[in-house]
Amino acid sequence: MPERTYRLVIGAARAGFAALGLRIDLHGAEHLPRTGGAVLASNHVSSPDFLFVGLVGRERGRYVRFLAKHGVFLPPVVGDAMRAMRHIEVDRAHGEIALRHAVQAVRAGEVVGIFPERTVSHSWELRPFRPGAAAVATWCQVPLVPVAVWGNHRIGRSGRGGRFGLRRGTPVTIIVGEPILPEPDADPYAVSEQLRARVATLLAEAVDTYPDRPSDDADRWWVPRSRGGTAPGVEDGLRIDEEGMRRADLAAERRARRSRRRARAAARQARRG
Numbered sequence: 200m201p202e203r204t205y206r207l208v209i210g211a212a213r214a215g216f217a218a219l220g221l222r223i224d225l226h227g228a229e230h231l232p233r234t235g236g237a238v239l240a241s242n243h244v245s246s247p248d249f250l251f252v253g254l255v256g257r258e259r260g261r262y263v264r265f266l267a268k269h270g271v272f273l274p275p276v277v278g279d280a281m282r283a284m285r286h287i288e289v290d291r292a293h294g295e296i297a298l299r300h301a302v303q304a305v306r307a308g309e310v311v312g313i314f315p316e317r318t319v320s321h322s323w324e325l326r327p328f329r330p331g332a333a334a335v336a337t338w339c340q341v342p343l344v345p346v347a348v349w350g351n352h353r354i355g356r357s358g359r360g361g362r363f364g365l366r367r368g369t370p371v372t373i374i375v376g377e378p379i380l381p382e383p384d385a386d387p388y389a390v391s392e393q394l395r396a397r398v399a400t401l402l403a404e405a406v407d408t409y410p411d412r413p414s415d416d417a418d419r420w421w422v423p424r425s426r427g428g429t430a431p432g433v434e435d436g437l438r439i440d441e442e443g444m445r446r447a448d449l450a451a452e453r454r455a456r457r458s459r460r461r462a463r464a465a466a467r468q469a470r471r472g
Contacts, residue, residue, distance in 0.1 A: 227375035236305035322436025333390035342378035347401035
């Protein structure tokens with residue numbers, strides 16, 4: 200059942216990619232082992248990043264079990280699909296629970312996908328990394344595979360000023376680097392810094408080799424400030440990111456409260472009936 204659902208979702212995603220005429224360029228997928236546990240760790244520039252990082256797994260005949268925030272599992276259809284594909288729910292207040300599930304999956308020979316930045320970076324620059332991906336790879340003694348994705352943050356926005364609207368024919372670059380093999384006694388925080396440096400190098404390569412350039416000044420929104428773009432600077436980006444996480448957490452809590460109220464009401468109705 201999990202793989203059947205996953206295949207259906209992949210098929211739908213690929214049909215969407217084709218309909219949008221996306222030009223996907225994937226390099227280095229051979230760095231992900233074909234068998235055994237592994238951790239894929241990627242930068243995070245858009246909500247659908249998992250669709251593109253997941254292509255690395257499919258290139259190697261693997262299914263990637265992603266850690267995803269709690270709110271993604273709340274909508275009935277989407278949540279059911281996420282659970283069916285054995286993705287791992289993350290409650291930011293209790294992240295250690297998700298890490299335990301990730302360890303179980305990796306020790307069972309699965310590939311687990313983690314975005315160490317925790318949320319989408321609105322500066323398009325790397326945010327600070329949380330040590331979870333490095334910790335899972337170190338504890339389980341499996342390859343920690345760095346990934347950089349670039350260009351997919353343009354898909355849901357127009358070419359001028361970053362206004363919302365689907366964009367056709369967008370190039371998307373995905374680069375997979377050589378895996379890190381942490382020592383059994385390695386400090387996960389030190390491994391996480393090594394991982395961040397690897398992802399930074401891959402991201403720089405993805406930006407340097409990206410086939411598109413802004414068409415004019417109004418089209419520089421998708422380029423980092425450090426490269427002459429008009430994206431928020433790193434500090435402003437971090438503030439926007441944190442505000443976005445707070446709003447998302449509040450919205451998720453409101454949805455959860457509504458769900459609990461509906462469940463209690465249904466239970467009362469069932470008892471009366």
